[in-house]
Amino acid sequence: MKPASLDLISAQETSSRLGISRASLYAYVSRGLIRSFASPHDPRQRLYALDDVEALVKRRTQFRRPTAAAATALDWGLPVLETALTQIKDGHLLYRGVDAVDLAETAPLEDAACLLIGDIAADAFALPSPPISPLAGPALGSQGFVSQAIHLLSEQASENRQHPNREIATILRLMAAAGSGADPGIMPLHRHLASSWNVSAEAADAIRRALVLCADHELSASAFAVRVAASTGASLRNAVIAGLAALSGPLHGGATDHMRAFLEECDDRGGRAPSQSKAFPSFHHPLYPEGDPRGATLVKDLPLRAIDAAILRESEHAGEGPTVDAGLVMMERAYDLPRGAAFALFAIGRTAGWLAHAVEQRQQATLIRPRARYVVAQDKAFP
Structure with missing residues (x-):
């Protein structure tokens, strides 16, 4: 339409x-x-x-x-580097040639991480990581999650280069711990999150699917930040911290906070959706003219709240579909996940892709250092 x-x-x-x-x-x-x-x-x-x-x-x-x-080139423009990780083609999201939607049907995030990173042992996630310090509780929403995740990643600044597989598993588990407030041990991350958040088995499967769909998205702003950091020789943990900082912005992963605020405003109006679809946030993605397959997959078969279902109908009538941000927030609301879980899922899932980008950038052994074109500044009044 x-x-x-x-x-x-x-x-x-x-x-x-x-x-x-x-x-x-x-x-x-x-x-x-x-x-x-x-x-x-x-x-x-x-x-x-x-x-x-x-x-x-x-x-x-x-x-x-x-x-x-x-x-x-840096503004939804021409390709600026080569990657063998992820491709967006004809409305599909492909991880090393595998359709992410198909992968999300059954695979956990750990399998998606192994696929994207490539050179990683199959039993990498079967081995325990160093114990995680006790946490006061989960940190959710863009700012809270980022602060707690950076704290956990910074506790041990040095990288375990002798055991890179363990380091990769440890980083993913630290990210999950930031959102759950507990040590995942060797439990699959989606089950750990579902258990910590005390949600149903149906919600646990939706969490698993969301983590896989968020694992990577080609050269997103956060992935580019990760690659810039990795190109300097920074540790995997510090590269992930760079990705977290970029993800927190309202034009990236922080868009989940905007989407939630919009839906809660609709709730406050007695469940009335705006009549103009262009007022809806997170219902268009420049890379998917026919609709974001991640968002469509996330909302499929959800026990949606009435207002969320009404907004979906309005957006479909206007020829638009939910992006991954809208899908995550509607999933959070449908299963009564903790408020702010949408961003945590985005960040935990995307960590798999960040690690893959960091590893790939290291293998390319080139410093990312573009040049700026100097322009004469206009007269401005500075305080």
């Missing part, structure tokens, strides 16, 4: 703007570069998303101007 605010143009105009043939246009559509919709006036005619066409024109111009391309 076409989003209500999307402008559409004909095949002739699309081909003309791009300077391509009809055959090339159809190839662009099949590769997911341009969205195509049936005409409301003639079902035999296809119309094309103007936003996608203009983005392709802009990208083509950037390729012809290397300086301009470099200047915009």
